[in-house]
Amino acid sequence: MATKLGTKAFSLLKYSSPQNVTRMLSQAAPAPFDIQHSNPFAKKVDAVPVAKYGGRHTITMLPGGGIGPEMMTYVREVFRYAGVPVDFEVIQIDQKSESDEDLEYAITSIRRNGVGIKGNIETGSARPGVMSRNVGLRNELDLFVNVLHAKSHPGINSRHRDIDVFIVRQNTEGEYAMLEHESVPGVVESMKVITDENSARVARYAFEFARKNGRKKVTTVHKANIMKLSDGLFLEVSKQMSKEYPEIQHSDMIIDNTCMQLVSNPHQFDVINTTNLYGSIVSNVVCGLIGGAGLFSGRNYGDHYAVFEPGTRNTGTAIAGKNIANPIAMLQASVDMLHHLGHTQHAKMIDDAIYKTVNEDRIHTPDLGGQATSIDVVQNIIKYLQQSTRKINWQDTRSSTFY
Amino acid sequence: MALWNKNLWCVLSKVAQNVPATCVAPCNRLIHSSPPAAIQAEVSKPEGRTTCTLIPGDGVGPELVHSVQEVFKAAGVPVDFEPFFFSEVNPTLSATLEQVTNSITKNGICLKGVLASPDYSNVGELQTLNMKLRRSLDLYANVVHVKSLPGVKSRHQNIDTIIIREMTEGEYSALEHESVKGVVECLKVVTRTKSQRIAKFAFDYATKTGRKKVTAVHKANIMKLGDGLFLKSCQDIAKLYPKIEFEAMIVDNCTMQMVSSPHQFDVMVLPNLYGNILDNLACGLVGGAGVVGGASYSPECVVFEPGARHTFAQAVGKNVANPTAMLLCAAKMLNHVNLRFYGDMLRGAIDKVLKGGKVRTKDLGGQSTTKEFTYAVINNLR
Numbered sequence: 001m002a003t004k005l006g007t008k009a010f011s012l013l014k015y016s017s018p019q020n021v022t023r024m025l026s027q028a029a030p031a032p033f034d035i036q037h038s039n040p041f042a043k044k045v046d047a048v049p050v051a052k053y054g055g056r057h058t059i060t061m062l063p064g065g066g067i068g069p070e071m072m073t074y075v076r077e078v079f080r081y082a083g084v085p086v087d088f089e090v091i092q093i094d095q096k097s098e099s100d101e102d103l104e105y106a107i108t109s110i111r112r113n114g115v116g117i118k119g120n121i122e123t124g125s126a127r128p129g130v131m132s133r134n135v136g137l138r139n140e141l142d143l144f145v146n147v148l149h150a151k152s153h154p155g156i157n158s159r160h161r162d163i164d165v166f167i168v169r170q171n172t173e174g175e176y177a178m179l180e181h182e183s184v185p186g187v188v189e190s191m192k193v194i195t196d197e198n199s200a201r202v203a204r205y206a207f208e209f210a211r212k213n214g215r216k217k218v219t220t221v222h223k224a225n226i227m228k229l230s231d232g233l234f235l236e237v238s239k240q241m242s243k244e245y246p247e248i249q250h251s252d253m254i255i256d257n258t259c260m261q262l263v264s265n266p267h268q269f270d271v272i273n274t275t276n277l278y279g280s281i282v283s284n285v286v287c288g289l290i291g292g293a294g295l296f297s298g299r300n301y302g303d304h305y306a307v308f309e310p311g312t313r314n315t316g317t318a319i320a321g322k323n324i325a326n327p328i329a330m331l332q333a334s335v336d337m338l339h340h341l342g343h344t345q346h347a348k349m350i351d352d353a354i355y356k357t358v359n360e361d362r363i364h365t366p367d368l369g370g371q372a373t374s375i376d377v378v379q380n381i382i383k384y385l386q387q388s389t390r391k392i393n394w395q396d397t398r399s400s401t402f403y
Numbered sequence: 404m405a406l407w408n409k410n411l412w413c414v415l416s417k418v419a420q421n422v423p424a425t426c427v428a429p430c431n432r433l434i435h436s437s438p439p440a441a442i443q444a445e446v447s448k449p450e451g452r453t454t455c456t457l458i459p460g461d462g463v464g465p466e467l468v469h470s471v472q473e474v475f476k477a478a479g480v481p482v483d484f485e486p487f488f489f490s491e492v493n494p495t496l497s498a499t500l501e502q503v504t505n506s507i508t509k510n511g512i513c514l515k516g517v518l519a520s521p522d523y524s525n526v527g528e529l530q531t532l533n534m535k536l537r538r539s540l541d542l543y544a545n546v547v548h549v550k551s552l553p554g555v556k557s558r559h560q561n562i563d564t565i566i567i568r569e570m571t572e573g574e575y576s577a578l579e580h581e582s583v584k585g586v587v588e589c590l591k592v593v594t595r596t597k598s599q600r601i602a603k604f605a606f607d608y609a610t611k612t613g614r615k616k617v618t619a620v621h622k623a624n625i626m627k628l629g630d631g632l633f634l635k636s637c638q639d640i641a642k643l644y645p646k647i648e649f650e651a652m653i654v655d656n657c658t659m660q661m662v663s664s665p666h667q668f669d670v671m672v673l674p675n676l677y678g679n680i681l682d683n684l685a686c687g688l689v690g691g692a693g694v695v696g697g698a699s700y701s702p703e704c705v706v707f708e709p710g711a712r713h714t715f716a717q718a719v720g721k722n723v724a725n726p727t728a729m730l731l732c733a734a735k736m737l738n739h740v741n742l743r744f745y746g747d748m749l750r751g752a753i754d755k756v757l758k759g760g761k762v763r764t765k766d767l768g769g770q771s772t773t774k775e776f777t778y779a780v781i782n783n784l785r
Binding site for chain 1: 449450451452453454509510511512544599600603604606607608610611643644645646698700701702703704705739740741
């Protein structure tokens with residue numbers, strides 16, 4: 001006891017002794033800026049202010065490969081008609097190049113703009129040393145969570161109707177840790193990394209999300225019966241987290257069972273909280289059930305940055321340049337982005353136009369069984385936008401974040 | 404027959420220009436059948452109306468603003484103005500600061516003439532009305548695009564520099580006191596947050612407008628801590644922009660360089676007072692206070708105002724002031740609110756009038772009046 005008091009007194013003494021000012025300056029803690037940019041994984045520090053000036057945002061746009069560039073022109077076209085106060089900084093990533101220079105520049109750009117919208121970026125090289133560009137981007141920006149909203153469109157024929165599921169997926173670790181090696185010739189080990197901290201962040205996000213959006217139930221999807229330690233940790237953390245949200249029902253389900261349940265009785269799911277690979281599988285299953293790759297958008301969030309992209313990450317190289325790709329997914333991603341930026345009115349306007357086009361006019365591209373071209377769909381959306389903007393006063397659409 | 408053909412061609416081409424892209428696109432699809440090109444309608448011209456706060460200001464401001472309104476009327480620009488008389492030298496008639504800021508926050512855009520700031524204060528207040536407006540709206544970044552205009556004779560040709568000035572701190576903090584009789588201390592405040600903010604603004608602006616170089620202007624060799632912090636913040640932010648060259652220059656050298664070889668500058672970022680001086684210097688290089696437009700940005704709103712703050716009070720009512728600066732501001736404003744179609748139209752008309760050289764106001768060595776210039780611009784609208 002006495003020694004404890006003694007040390008305490010000593011530490012107080014240390015602070016009361018006079019100090020040389022210049023010494024203090026030189027020893028001062030590094031600025032938040034330095035911390036964040038010397039170590040991108042540092043958390044809970046001030047972000048660089050986002051690029052928003054005079055009510056206009058600048059957004060990083062990464063068109064990516066395949067149908068990406070076409071889709072981006074549609075997004076810009078629609079934004080122009082909807083009078084969206086957003087400018088784009090377009091960055092092309094050379095798919096064939098082995099170096100990561102373009103990717104690094106793209107990441108820097110998202111860092112300073114705060115928000116990005118992207119198509120799927122192909123990784124040209126199959127060499128083990130070259131990391132996937134999509135994964136690289138997510139890891140560097142620490143976009144730890146991916147959210148996909150799978151909601152049935154009434155105008156699209158599909159196996160199930162009225163599905164409304166949110167899939168919250170861990171986005172930076174697990175099976176995508178990219179740690180593989182051949183320990184003995186013929187034996188390859190691939191590591192799956194689950195950390196307490198990241199699991200907690202995702203679970204926290206899932207429950208907060210459920211609470212904010214009035215959702216009733218969170219289902220944690222795992223394989224803890226086999227991977228007792230790694231998935232066990234994920235499950236355990238989620239269970240702990242659920243105790244803080246008593247109003248939200250929490251259940252857990254094993255991944256193989258989940259897939260079966262999803263195709264047979266998908267209405268039992270509300271919010272799904274899961275690890276990286278399972279999330280990828282589950283979201284593709286759900287999207288396939290209710291309309292395919294061309295309809296849904298995914299949002300990636302980190303502490304400071306957000307990146308929006310089509311929900312199922314396909315490049316669509318086979319249909320690139322043919323004017324038949326479905327532009328809805330990318331447009332939906334742009335709507336998500338507008339919500340994130342606070343331009344809710346513009347988002348709603350575009351969302352309504354998309355809804356009417358898909359469900360009332362039923363202008364569908366071949367992937368949904370229709371005959372329309374991409375441009376037909378975009379034209380129809382623009383037609384609705386023109387109708388809704390004819391009598392508008394643009395001041396009423398200003399984001400309400402300021403006052 | 405030939406005439407008829409020509410007329411028909413005129414009508415058809417006009418139709419092609421005016422119809423919204425919905426009608427044009429089917430043809431596009433036929434023409435570009437192999438790659439699905441973007442739908443072609445180059446400039447944005449959304450429907451609906453925009454409201455803009457209007458502060459005519461002191462001196463010749465009301466005349467210039469009237470010129471803008473005339474041009475807008477003639478061009479059919481879908482903008483409504485919300486005018487406020489706002490003045491420091493005429494406080495009895497002036498609208499309150501609150502009314503004006505509320506209007507600007509609501510509208511997000513404002514077109515503003517120059518407000519006169521008296522050298523003395525009646526009420527013992529250190530902040531001018533301009534400063535109060537900036538403070539309350541947090542208009543921290545002032546952008547002046549100094550660009551040689553066609554047909555305007557000046558010492559240097561083809562100047563194209565963007566000067567970005569921090570406007571909320573530094574020497575303009577309005578913190579002055581007489582600590583001992585005969586000794587006045589004036590505080591210059593520099594903060595890391597605001598310095599980084601203005602530096603980031605400059606680099607973002609450079610990125611957006613495709614510029615190659617940013618020059619930070621400072622006096623860190625004398626004010627090692629204050630300007631030193633500004634310089635350090637700029638250097639920090641510059642690391643985020645690997646494709647833009649960054650250099651630093653001391654303010655006294657910078658003024659010399661500006662008048663002797665102004666072409667070396669691309670985008671410049673400056674603290675408050677240096678920015679003010681450089682703004683005026685650069686405006687003088689390209690033709691004076693009447694021909695340079697500027698804008699002040701906050702995260703949420705923009706105030707478009709002439710680049711050099713000169714009320715030109717001696718010319719009130721004489722119909723001689725040059726409305727170019729105000730019209731350029733208006734064109735910038737239209738571009739900002741997605742009305743690029745009208746912004747480009749206005750800009751083109753101004754350029755045509757200046758290039759023609761027949762209609763020139765007195766400051767550019769002509770004999771024309773404000774009205775004549777305005778009508779010349781209207782006649783040149785496409």
